[in-house]
Amino acid sequence: xxxxxxxxxxxxxxxxxxxxxxxxxxxxxxxxxxxxxxxxxxxxxxxxxxxxxxxxxxxxxxxxxxxxxxxxxxxxxxxxxxxxxxxxxxxxxxxxxxxxxxxxxxxxxxxxxxxxxxxxxxxxxxxxxxxxxxxxxxx
Numbered sequence: 001x002x003x004x005x006x007x008x009x010x011x012x013x014x015x016x017x018x019x020x021x022x023x024x025x026x027x028x029x030x031x032x033x034x035x036x037x038x039x040x041x042x043x044x045x046x047x048x049x050x051x052x053x054x055x056x057x058x059x060x061x062x063x064x065x066x067x068x069x070x071x072x073x074x075x076x077x078x079x080x081x082x083x084x085x086x087x088x089x090x091x092x093x094x095x096x097x098x099x100x101x102x103x104x105x106x107x108x109x110x111x112x113x114x115x116x117x118x119x120x121x122x123x124x125x126x127x128x129x130x131x132x133x134x135x136x137x138x139x
Contacts, residue, residue: 031079038072041065056132057125064122071114 045065052058 027079031076034072035076038069038076041069041072045069055125055129057129061122061125064118064125067118068115068122071111071118 045062048055048058048062048065052062055061
């Protein structure tokens with residue numbers, strides 16, 4: 001949604017300014033969604049810590065959740081530090097944005113490395129646990 005709303009790597013490189021009010025609205029709205037996702041991941045990792053006995057690789061799974069949450073947290077920290085500047089200083093606050101990794105092509109982006117890949121690995125660990133045979137189960 002960020003790219004659709006005009007928040008593109010090229011516009012971030014040039015900076016978003018007062019003339020980009022639609023892109024700024026999109027940026028703010030989507031960062032609120034990222035904030036919700038980050039809080040959900042944090043909740044999941046705390047639940048995993050409480051129920052770690054259910055999983056065969058709980059430490060690895062928790063580590064992946066923390067990595068994904070940490071990646072989103074860094075984007076949110078940047079937003080929180082700079083959101084007031086969006087309407088006062090034309091563009092300078094986002095020129096070297098951590099957000100650029102999120103809106104860039106996924107193929108070689110930081111988002112792929114720090115989030116998508118970790119998500120896939122976590123999903124694989126969970127799938128293995130769901131599909132593993134129950135040892136010693138009666139029937």
